[in-house]
Amino acid sequence: MWTEKYRPRTLDEMVDQEEIVSRLKSFVKAKNVPHCIFAGPPGTGKTTAALCLAHDLYGENYREYIMELNASDERGINVVRETVKTFARTKPMGEVTFKILILDEADNMTEDAQQALRRTMERYSETARFILIANYSGRIIEPIQSRCAPFRFTYLSREAVIERIRYICKGENIKILDDGIEAVLEISEGDLRKTVNILQTAASLGKPINAEIVYSVVGRANPYDVREMMLTALNGDFIAARSKLKELTQKYGLTGMDIIKQIHDEIFRLNVPDKWKVKLADIAGEVDYRLIQGATDEVQLSAMLAKLVEAGYEIKRGL
């Protein structure tokens, strides 16, 4: 996949995030890396930066010196107590005296696991350095934050993304029209992973890429997005909104948790009064909690949709 094919291998290859890259380069030069937190929105190069740093530090065989864990998949305390510890406590061979543990989506770790992690970081800091990657650093407990050098990643600039699009198209020998580039930019909102995925999907049709192709492949990939479902409910059509919900869970295999997260992301982008945004966020929180407790996805999310219908009705009446 192009996201991997065109993922930068070295810090020099990275686009944008110049401030961050130069600080990381200084770590390489000193052959010393502190514990770090890489925080920022998706598709802005956090994981890439960690991998590039390792590459530059250890050379081509850098994989032998690092361990990558995804906290969303392995978020329990046992992972920290076993996997992480085992990795962290032995000294590597070679010039650099520590290994690097990359903990992706660390903000999804449980509080317990984070507490355990804090001790591990301290105890084995001689032999292992941790890079914690997160969308929101706020979800990482204070004691860990205070042990880490913070790095704040931001959305890539428009120019940087365009440059990357052209670079890939050249490498793949495909033609892209200006309106195609605009469309990709608009949809991907500075998320480079999304940008490249859209680009590859559009290219798979084998035609020069224009705006129409971009919108059509994105439409096919996300036939009913969560936002559309919410707007349908706000417009008062509960039955249609519920059908869309079924589509998302049954055909596309999204879990209730995936959907409630997206619902929450959308709430504050809706064109509804603030009072309702807060109310809806509260309801989403309750639904989220129930889903974690094991309640039925569709039933709980439907109840949320019914609340959206109610919200839409009240807003129309100016309440």
Added chain:
Amino acid sequence: MSSGFISWIRKYKPKSLSEVVGNEEAKRKIVEWIRSWEKGAPGKRAIFIYGPPGVGKTAAVEALANDLKMEVIESDASTYRTEEAVKRFAGRASQYGSLFGMKRLIVFDELDGITGSADHGGLREITEIVKNSRVPVILIANDAYDPRFAVLRNYCLLIEFKKPSKSEVMRYLAKICAKEGINADEAALKFIAERSGGDVRSAVTDLQALAQGKTRLTYEDVAWLAPRDRKEEIFNVLRMIFYAKDASSAKTAVNMADVDLDMLFEWIYENIPYHIKNPHELANAMDMLAKSDVYRRRVKETQDWTFLRYVIDLMTAGVASSWSRKSAGWTPFKFPERIKKASISKEERMLLSEISRRIGRKCHLSSSRAVREVLPYLRVIFQSNPEMAKGIARWLDLTDEMVAYISREQ
């Protein structure tokens, strides 16, 4: 066990009166009456046992005879019972003791089956025998109050057999299962017992049909017996819930329903928006149902069925009371789509999670983000560009099955 084809009804026929399911009061009366014969013929020389089918009337009499080592002279609907026939069959027997020195018992079973024409004069002759018998006589019928028995009834002690309770039937079934070496779920036995409606015979027959030769009987093994075409019944229940006049009548609707609660839940879930249109009321009703769902989860989690009452309260009274219950004309009830359209299967779900794990590993993503952020694009690529798809599949190390799944039109 080698007794494969023996009916369990016969195999587990009670050998002693104490083994007969339930009806303790009736059994006690029978014993009392038979004992009274020890001091000579009592005032009522016959008892008339009556009650619905399959509750153990005949079984009780046979068990009693076995307990007391009595010789049974028995006639049932399969024999002619004309005046002449009855006289031949029981006349002498009612006057003299047994050939073998055993005490004797005369039984007229299935008395409802006596017909006026084919069994002409039979009832009158039976009455004569009952009046004068020197040995105990037992009459058995479903309905002792049939006008045909009006005279006969006067000379008999009436003993009613009632339907045993669900738990009594369950216990009996459990005993049989233990003897057959079957490990049966309580829910399965409960289902059979419920379905039988107190008819022990039909419960045992069902049990044998479902469990014979098995070592384990689960709810799934028996649930298919549920009547599939109970549309009318479920519609009535739904109507009672949606348009209940008050909270308690909405609740009682559940007791009428011979439907599984989970099934009923799906029906209610499906139908709420078609009946409850006002946005506030819709939100309330859905909220009630969602809360009922939370309790449903608690039942599962704690394995404690006491939470079931809250499930029921919220899905019935909760839904009913959340709206004004004004019918806006006739709205038909819809079949639950969640049942009709099977959701993503367990196998598919596992396949999906393995695919996302493989994507995640290669693309440095968690499984859930792989599903959300990468898989949708892969689907389009796999459907539109086999060449590119092949390369990606090889790189991700996807099996043919996974490729087929991703390439499939949704």
